[in-house]
Amino acid sequence: MKRKGLLILTIGLMGTMMACTGKKGPENPFLGEYKTPFGVPPFDKIKVEHYEPAIAEGIKQQLSEIDAITANAEAPTFENTIIPLDYSGELLERVVLTMENINSANTSDELQEVLKKVSPMLSKHRDDISMNPKLFERVKVVYENMAQNNYTPEQKLLIEKTYKSFVRGGANLDSAKQAELRDINQKLSMLALQFNENLLAENNDYFIVIDKEEDLAGLPESVKAMGAEEAKSRGMEGKWVYTIYKPSMIPFLTYAQNKELRDKLYYGYYMRGNNNNAHDNKNIIKQIVELRQKKAELLGYPTHAHYVLDVNMAKVPENVYNLLNQLWEPALKRAKAERDDMQKLAKAEGAKFKIGPADWWYYAEKVRKAKYDLDEEMLRPYLSLDAVRSGIFNLTEKLYGLKYVKRTDLPVYHPECEVYEVQEADGKHVGILYLDFFPRETKSVGAWCTEYRSQRIMPDGKFISPVVSIVCNFSKPTGNTPALLSYDEAETFYHEFGHALHALFSKVQYPGLRNVPRDFVELPSQIMEHWAGHKQYLKEYARHYQTGEPMPDELINKIEASGHFNQGFATTEYLAASILDMDYHTLTADKAKIEDVVAFEKASMDKIGLIPEIWPRYRSTYFAHIFSDVMGYSSGYYSYIWAEVLDSDAFEAFVESGDIFNKEIAGKFRTCVLEKGGSKDAMELYKDFRGKEPSIEPLLKNRGLN
Structure with a gap:
């Protein structure tokens, strides 16, 4: 599976105050109506320095909206409490959406620094609203009096979701536990940012350079041209460069005859965040897992997975494991058969090694060609x-x-x-x-x-x-x-x-x-x-x-x-990652302190019998789906x-x-x-x-x- 899903950041339930730094006059394009067709963001005018002051102003505006709700002397109703709360924070939402989206699609060192500054602001802002006692009391009154009013089904659902979001945000906790939750939320927001920053650096830092044409044996002309163009863009004209971005890596792994180079490129990809360098993610993962479990426990859930799934269709971890386990055995059986076909072909070609994870694409393509007379280059x-x-x-x-x-x-x-x-x-x-x-x-x-x-x-x-x-x-x-x-x-x-x-x-x-x-x-x-x-x-x-x-x-x-070809591999590597996600997030308080991330991952995969020729689609140290708040798939892969x-x-x-x-x-x-x-x-x-x-x-x- 690819990185998929709508990255919609809901900001309707947030609030805090911070001193506004930088200019916030009309020259800041966020502060005022967009003068663009259809009201799209004025990307040509937005600069990095605009984000922080616009966020501070957005927080200030939403605080004013929240204050108006809590200062209302009338009895709480859907119209004077739920509706204005639901529509609050419009400026903040558009600024944060733009900032998060640009950070994913076209980031810079300067923007990453801004994110480090504003993430604690936003974390505090969410907590201040979720833990606002006056606001929660009004929401609670509307919720408890639902049966006495002739609300539409949608209005009832909005009231229920609003009330539940407050409870899940810590509104029912005492002051000491609320303080602890605030601290956890701030730490988690910063850890997620660091995880992503490390991963982006690892993505860009690793590549292989080829300067001998014989090392390109097996590569189609289009893949050679891709490598030459990448080398030229890096000032290495006359050579070939292949990166660990999949459009570069997968064709190389599929066709390159040089096993040593296949291994080199593949392991560069699969060791991201696990190189014991400045961009290592193992310690970050340990902290995230432990903090998430503490947060879940504070809020009355046995594990982080229980907390997340409570608002999903699956409801509880047992239902997730039931589905994954139902598919695991047939998928693994198919994957083993696929491996055996490839090993047989490799042996027939004179290979004197056991196929490893880096060889799967190469020999799978050979098997597909032999069985169906089909290869990727025919389709492109x-x-x-x-x-x-x-x-x-x-x-x-x-x-x-x-x-x-x-x-x-x-x-x-x-x-x-x-x-x-x-x-x-x-x-x-x-x-x-x-x-x-x-x-x-x-x-x-x-x-x-x-x-x-x-x-x-x-x-x-x-x-x-x-x-x-x-x-x-x-x-x-x-x-x-x-x-x-x-x-x-x-x-x-x-x-x-x-x-x-x-x-x-x-x-x-x-x-x-x-x-x-x-x-x-x-x-x-x-x-x-x-x-x-x-x-x-x-x-x-x-x-x-x-x-x-x-x-x-x-x-x-x-x-x-060939529609079912290699489905054993595709399903198995995906299910393995899903199970790894669940194993991390169903840890209870007595087990949530992980000593060794690599050992934990290995134990998780050994438990289900994952064959050594396949690794989970996402290994822990670059599993951004589950260790990044932007991706939002923890306990959800x-x-x-x-x-x-x-x-x-x-x-x-x-x-x-x-x-x-x-x-x-x-x-x-x-x-x-x-x-x-x-x-x-x-x-x-x-x-x-x-x-x-x-x-x-x-x-x-x-x-x-x-």
Whole structure:
């Protein structure tokens, strides 16, 4: 799985005060209405020095809004307490969203320093609101009197979520425990920042340089060109450079005949944060795990996982482990068979070594070529970035009637960004979409979707449209050749676009009901992947970048025939990481003090019998999904497979209809799921669409594990 998910930072329940430093006059673009088309952020005017004073001003404004609520002499009601609280902090939200998003997509040393300064401010701000006794008392009164009022289901849900967020934020704790919780929250916010900073440094510091052409044996010309271009960009013209960013690393591991170099590149990737240097993350992990457990215990939960899952569909760790264990044995069995096939082939070729983790891509590709006469390089010419983008645009037009108008008049945060206005079939404005495709040293690895402005319906009924961004790390153009994506990259684009549709289509009445449970949020993204690889749609969108010819039936048939190829590996490495996440976060107080992170990880993997030829998709020291607050997947990496039960079953609705572009079913998915956010219980939303709870059988079938 890729780095996936909406990085929506909910700031509706925050508050504190801090002296404002720096200028905060009209020259600060955050402080005032954006004078840009559609109100997008004025990236061309935003400078690093604007963030801190704008955040301080945003905190000040929200404090004033909170003070107005608590000073109200009237009895607490939904209208005078819940509504103004839910809509508070608008300035702060837009500043923090912009800052967090830019830090992930186009950071700098200066911005990272700002984050270190403002993170304690924001942590204190959240705690000050969650632990504001006067505010909590008003919320509590509204909550306890719900039955006496004729509230709508959405209003009831907002009241319940608001009350629960206060309780989960420490409102019921005594002053000593609140002080302890504040300290924990501040430490966790800083540790997450340091973890990310270390990981970015490790990503950029490691690469291999090749100066002998014979060491390129096996590499396709496109991969050689990629290495030459990277070397040239680093002032090493005439050599070849390969980095541990996946668009560079995976093709090298797949085709390079030189095992020593494969090992060197692979272990550079898998040792990130574990090199006992200034960027080592092991001690940070130990602190995070212990602090999270202490926080959970303070709030009345036995473990961090219990705390997180309490608001997810899974509810308790036992339900997560049940799903993961149900899939583990068939996945591991398949992975062992795949390993044996590769070892047999390696032996036949004269290899005198046992296949290791760094060899998997190389020999898997050889097996795929032998079994299905298919390799990755056959597909790339038909998966140019232009073809895949057009395919996604056409698909969403078929399903939902959307249109995309490219805009060159909107500011961008980096010259490589593309911007589109998304419209309904009748031309009605839906939202703005930024696309940012290629790796750079200032960008985090992976792919993700986020928002610079979430959809909002103001108290006066005015609808505010969303500003959405998809950020990726795809294969770059080389020379005169456009960006040619791997099949996995194409699928990733479809995935992230599903998140974008979820954000673009949102029509939630109250800001506090926009977000959905973590283990439901991947349904809109993962269902899009079904179209990406569907035989019928591949024929439409996959076209040769030079001739425009559609992908031939022969090649599509090979893709279909090999659809379950290497699924043992893919499922096993993913499940291993999910189990590792759960093992860290189900530690109770007596065990949460980890002495050795590497030993803990090994024990976790040994317990489930992970074979040595496969390592978990994310090893602990670069598992940003779970050790970064920005990623927000702690005790939640299982969410992808949980949601895959949903998306596999949901796509069956299209298949059963006999039309994978069925507009009626797509319309129902839009109105029942994509527009609703968290305004209803997640399973109820799904049943509104499908008419039943999901079955696990479609997932097992899709992965070839049945």
